Amino acid sequence: GAVVSQHPSRVICKSGTSVKIECRSLDFQATTMFWYRQFPKQSLMLMATSNEGSKATYEQGVEKDKFLINHASLTLSTLTVTSAHPEDSSFYICSARMDRGGYGYTFGSGTRLTVV
Amino acid sequence: AQTVTQSQPEMSVQEAETVTLSCTYDTSESDYYLFWYKQPPSRQMILVIRQEAYKQQNATENRFSVNFQKAAKSFSLKISDSQLGDAAMYFCALTPGYGGSQGNLIFGKGTKLSVKP
Numbered sequence: 001g002a003v004v005s006q007h008p009s010r011v012i013c014k015s016g017t018s019v020k021i022e023c024r025s026l027d028f029q030a031t032t033m034f035w036y037r038q039f040p041k042q043s044l045m046l047m048a049t050s051n052e053g054s055k056a057t058y059e060q061g062v063e064k065d066k067f068l069i070n071h072a073s074l075t076l077s078t079l080t081v082t083s084a085h086p087e088d089s090s091f092y093i094c095s096a097r098m099d100r101g102g103y104g105y106t107f108g109s110g111t112r113l114t115v116v
Numbered sequence: 117a118q119t120v121t122q123s124q125p126e127m128s129v130q131e132a133e134t135v136t137l138s139c140t141y142d143t144s145e146s147d148y149y150l151f152w153y154k155q156p157p158s159r160q161m162i163l164v165i166r167q168e169a170y171k172q173q174n175a176t177e178n179r180f181s182v183n184f185q186k187a188a189k190s191f192s193l194k195i196s197d198s199q200l201g202d203a204a205m206y207f208c209a210l211t212p213g214y215g216g217s218q219g220n221l222i223f224g225k226g227t228k229l230s231v232k233p
Contacts, residue, residue: 034220038159043207043223091159097219105151105211105221107161 002028004096006108013084013115021079021111023094030096033077035069038091038110047092050077084115118143120210122224129198130232136183137193137227139208148212150184151221152193156204164206167191195229203231 003026013019023033032051036044050056050071058064066088068080077096081088094108119142129135141150152164167175167184175182179196195202208224 032219041228043225044161044221046220049220093159093161095161095221105163110159 002026002096002098002106004030004094004106004108006094006111008111009109010112011114013113015085015115016083018080018082019084019113021081021092021094021113023077023079023096023108025075025096025106028096028098029074030077030098031074032097033071034095034097035067035077035079036093036095038093040091044093047079081113084113086115089113089115118145118210118212118222120208120222120224122206122208122227124227125225126228126230128230128232129195129202131198131200133198134194134196135198135229137195137206137208137229139191139193139224141189141191141208141210143189143210143212145212148210150182150191151209151211152180152182152191153207153209153223154202154204155207155226156201161207165193198231200231200233203229205229 005024007022035047037047038044047062048056048058048069050069052071052074056069071077091112093110096106121140148169150167154162154164165175165177165180174184181194183192205226205228207226209221211221
């Protein structure tokens, strides 16, 4: 089946530094990648949608300059949290859509980011 | 706007018993898909079952089945013969069908299911 590999699974960084999270589709081409943020005991909140070769579309309230998304190829999308602060600590999950129908959604295993 | 509502923050079921998780949704789309996802403590999102809105027949996957009431915009999940491994957070989700939208999943707030031995 379709697999999305997300790395790192956990990362601790110092306040003010940047962290990059990668999501790779291993056996399919992900034309669209969704990035979610999940707070403890809450649902997934869509941050942005990225399409290969074009700029990401950010949801209202999400800082574009803080959460940089790059989808340079059909198998790789990255989320970079720039100048991280403790309030950016959260669980980040990517999800790839394989087709335009409602069947092909595959999730990465998530990244727990802690900013100290 | 499209919304998904899960009115049960927590549910509990005895092992081997049956439990039903509720979900209602709102959309103006005529073509859409509905899902139930399971998120265990590992936090990996796992697809439990999906339903195409144009299909009248309720989807079934082994011990999991749905009661899809399109007119009422209701999409409940029934888990039969509950097992300890079913304990998780369950999210109901909606996405529009072909065309138009960017196709992201819209999630409900989730229902935490506990299974008692």
